[in-house]
Amino acid sequence: MTSLAPIDSFWAVVPAGGAGTRLWPLSRAGAPKFLHDLRGSGRTLIQETHDRLGPLAPGRVLVVTGAAHRDAVAGQLDTLAPEAILAEPSARDSMAAIGLAAALIERADPDAVMGSFAADHVIADVEGFAGAVRTSVEVAREGWLVTLGVEPTFPSSAFGYIRSGEPLAEHPGAARVSQFVEKPSVEVARGYLAEGGYRWNAGMFVARPTVLLDLLADTDPGFAADLRALAADGSRMDEIWPRLPRIAVDHAVAEPAAAAGRVATVPAAFDWEDVGDFDSLAALLGADGVPMTVLGDADVRVVDASGLVVAGGRTVAVVGLDDVVVVDTPDALLVTTRERAQDVKAVVAALKESGRADLT
Amino acid sequence: MTSLAPIDSFWAVVPAGGAGTRLWPLSRAGAPKFLHDLRGSGRTLIQETHDRLGPLAPGRVLVVTGAAHRDAVAGQLDTLAPEAILAEPSARDSMAAIGLAAALIERADPDAVMGSFAADHVIADVEGFAGAVRTSVEVAREGWLVTLGVEPTFPSSAFGYIRSGEPLAEHPGAARVSQFVEKPSVEVARGYLAEGGYRWNAGMFVARPTVLLDLLADTDPGFAADLRALAADGSRMDEIWPRLPRIAVDHAVAEPAAAAGRVATVPAAFDWEDVGDFDSLAALLGADGVPMTVLGDADVRVVDASGLVVAGGRTVAVVGLDDVVVVDTPDALLVTTRERAQDVKAVVAALKESGRADLT
Numbered sequence: 001m002t003s004l005a006p007i008d009s010f011w012a013v014v015p016a017g018g019a020g021t022r023l024w025p026l027s028r029a030g031a032p033k034f035l036h037d038l039r040g041s042g043r044t045l046i047q048e049t050h051d052r053l054g055p056l057a058p059g060r061v062l063v064v065t066g067a068a069h070r071d072a073v074a075g076q077l078d079t080l081a082p083e084a085i086l087a088e089p090s091a092r093d094s095m096a097a098i099g100l101a102a103a104l105i106e107r108a109d110p111d112a113v114m115g116s117f118a119a120d121h122v123i124a125d126v127e128g129f130a131g132a133v134r135t136s137v138e139v140a141r142e143g144w145l146v147t148l149g150v151e152p153t154f155p156s157s158a159f160g161y162i163r164s165g166e167p168l169a170e171h172p173g174a175a176r177v178s179q180f181v182e183k184p185s186v187e188v189a190r191g192y193l194a195e196g197g198y199r200w201n202a203g204m205f206v207a208r209p210t211v212l213l214d215l216l217a218d219t220d221p222g223f224a225a226d227l228r229a230l231a232a233d234g235s236r237m238d239e240i241w242p243r244l245p246r247i248a249v250d251h252a253v254a255e256p257a258a259a260a261g262r263v264a265t266v267p268a269a270f271d272w273e274d275v276g277d278f279d280s281l282a283a284l285l286g287a288d289g290v291p292m293t294v295l296g297d298a299d300v301r302v303v304d305a306s307g308l309v310v311a312g313g314r315t316v317a318v319v320g321l322d323d324v325v326v327v328d329t330p331d332a333l334l335v336t337t338r339e340r341a342q343d344v345k346a347v348v349a350a351l352k353e354s355g356r357a358d359l360t
Numbered sequence: 361m362t363s364l365a366p367i368d369s370f371w372a373v374v375p376a377g378g379a380g381t382r383l384w385p386l387s388r389a390g391a392p393k394f395l396h397d398l399r400g401s402g403r404t405l406i407q408e409t410h411d412r413l414g415p416l417a418p419g420r421v422l423v424v425t426g427a428a429h430r431d432a433v434a435g436q437l438d439t440l441a442p443e444a445i446l447a448e449p450s451a452r453d454s455m456a457a458i459g460l461a462a463a464l465i466e467r468a469d470p471d472a473v474m475g476s477f478a479a480d481h482v483i484a485d486v487e488g489f490a491g492a493v494r495t496s497v498e499v500a501r502e503g504w505l506v507t508l509g510v511e512p513t514f515p516s517s518a519f520g521y522i523r524s525g526e527p528l529a530e531h532p533g534a535a536r537v538s539q540f541v542e543k544p545s546v547e548v549a550r551g552y553l554a555e556g557g558y559r560w561n562a563g564m565f566v567a568r569p570t571v572l573l574d575l576l577a578d579t580d581p582g583f584a585a586d587l588r589a590l591a592a593d594g595s596r597m598d599e600i601w602p603r604l605p606r607i608a609v610d611h612a613v614a615e616p617a618a619a620a621g622r623v624a625t626v627p628a629a630f631d632w633e634d635v636g637d638f639d640s641l642a643a644l645l646g647a648d649g650v651p652m653t654v655l656g657d658a659d660v661r662v663v664d665a666s667g668l669v670v671a672g673g674r675t676v677a678v679v680g681l682d683d684v685v686v687v688d689t690p691d692a693l694l695v696t697t698r699e700r701a702q703d704v705k706a707v708v709a710a711l712k713e714s715g716r717a718d719l720t
Binding site: 024025299301303304314315316317318319320321324326328330331332333334335336337339340343344346347350351356359 | 384385659661663664674675676677678679680681684686688690691692693694695696697699700703704706707710711716719
């Protein structure tokens with residue numbers, strides 16, 4: 001049995017949301033990050049996510065996405081059954097999206113263990129990923145809420161951190177989570193790395209659906225009841241969905257559960273990238289220390305320049321700029337630097353404010 | 361009589377050539393610099409050139425351009441008679457172009473004084489220009505080849521220089537030209553400015569056509585004879601034109617004539633710009649010390665950036681770059697800096713070499 005073999009009763013949930021505003025103008029509300037081939041691999045991020053999960057949970061992958069993206073997702077994941085794509089009538093943050101999937105799985109399979117994995121992360125090491133998921137499922141069967149913890153490679157201020165507690169004796173490498181900490185400053189993050197025992201919270205978690213919903217019920221019984229009612233009777237969507245709280249699964253479940261000693265972490269021993277901005281995209285594509293890196297298909301001419309060109313078909317010439325980022329799309333063009341890549345969100349905010357949401 | 365009144369027997373010749381490769385991808389072989397509205401004034405450079413000259417030489421403006429641009433020029437200068445646009449069957453440099461115009465004018469008007477003014481220069485001070493031309497015509501009537509000398513404002517290595525000799529007693533400000541000097545190094549140019557008596561050669565000159573052609577005949581009698589033969593019988597174009605030497609009027613006439621003491625210079629007391637690259641275009645548009653300058657019509661969003669955006673209709677966002685140059689056209693995009701603007705010609709050369717002359 002290779003590590004890519006199916007995992008018994010394992011269900012994979014893929015929340016596909018988030019516009020990725022720091023990747024504007026490539027990523028838009030209408031064509032978010034997960035629908036793009038950001039690695040130049042010929043597969044989009046959601047396709048790669050499905051490629052990783054399909055073998056582990058054959059016929060047991062659910063995608064939860066906005067109603068606006070339902071057709072695009074179905075087009076990209078053409079092996080998925082139509083009922084495996086759950087369309088949210090409106091955005092209600094991750095607890096509602098993942099909780100609805102949990103309630104459906106709970107009804108479908110009493111032995112189920114579910115895992116939630118964002119549609120827009122990049123994980124090249126498919127076997128390493130599968131191994132960590134397999135271990136997480138084993139731990140989760142015992143009733144833990146399991147979160148995958150990524151070994152930090154630098155003091156990032158862009159991710160939340162997981163603080164490990166005492167090891168789980170029966171599961172080498174796994175440990176109780178003593179605390180989730182919000183995105184720290186770089187200074188604080190540096191302290192975490194020096195101290196040790198901290199991992200990045202990549203938002204990947206594994207649990208029995210009943211455990212997840214019961215943990216939710218501990219803090220918000222009405223929310224959990226609504227999700228179970230919706231799973232029991234899909235025709236109540238219009239009635240129930242609009243009243244669901246807008247809250248992230250981290251705040252609704254993971255943090256209170258950690259405080260209650262119910263959360264474990266399993267090390268994610270594989271490279272992981274959330275490709276949050278063009279700087280991390282450039283790094284992912286190997287742009288460090290080389291001449292211009294090009295994503296997409298175009299005639300790109302470079303004179304004394306480095307960085308990233310996201311091609312949109314037109315000829316692009318870059319002369320005399322280092323670590324520049326040029327993103328060419330049919331209706332909008334971005335020019336910035338890798339260092340300032342985070343500030344692209346200011347452009348998106350300004351466009352929205354001035355009535356150009358059509359471009360965002 | 362205002363200074364914009366017609367000048368008796370004054371003929372204006374406008375050589376309209378040169379692709380302006382340092383302004384790629386805005387300026388192309390197929391749509392050169394002079395056909396563009398580089399000032400954002402609503403008028404293209406050749407239209408502004410005609411606006412300056414038309415009042416001084418009503419009905420006596422001739423444009424010499426490549427056959428490929430004949431229709432575009434006629435479209436932009438719709439008050440010009442069709443026969444006032446001379447189409448060169450092939451590029452033969454400026455002596456052939458201006459010499460043909462001289463030979464035609466020589467036949468048409470025995471009292472003529474002609475002036476030659478490039479189609480792609482920017483001169484905002486229309487009255488100052490007219491005054492300098494008027495003085496130049498007076499001097500030229502006496503048999504001088506008159507060149508307008510622009511007061512240097514910085515030690516440019518991009519222009520040739522005119523060295524003044526003894527003043528012409530009858531024409532205050534005018535002087536004999538002792539020498540034309542080729543584009544110097546910045547170091548040498550600095551010496552010229554310190555020494556004084558040097559002016560920029562803006563390529564604007566005024567002379568009686570007979571004087572010009574006789575000066576040419578002194579160095580190349582066959583060339584002068586061919587031009588006069590062509591003016592006498594336009595049907596000989598296909599026979600004569602291809603054999604005309606490819607030489608600039610400066611080398612063919614102005615430099616030898618200066619050595620022979622036949623050239624005078626009149627001060628050009630007006631701002632003059634040849635807009636050779638995007639750095640000088642940015643300066644012309646007032647980009648120094650201000651946030652982003654935009655030429656053309658587009659939604660341009662700027663966060664901590666300065667420089668020049670030449671808009672092509674799409675939304676353009678620039679984040680965190682100073683003195684950047686972004687030129688957006690339908691099929692090609694340029695990103696560079698004002699400092700490296702000269703190197704754009706390397707891109708054009710590379711495109712030509714690799715068989716993409718269609719883009720240049």
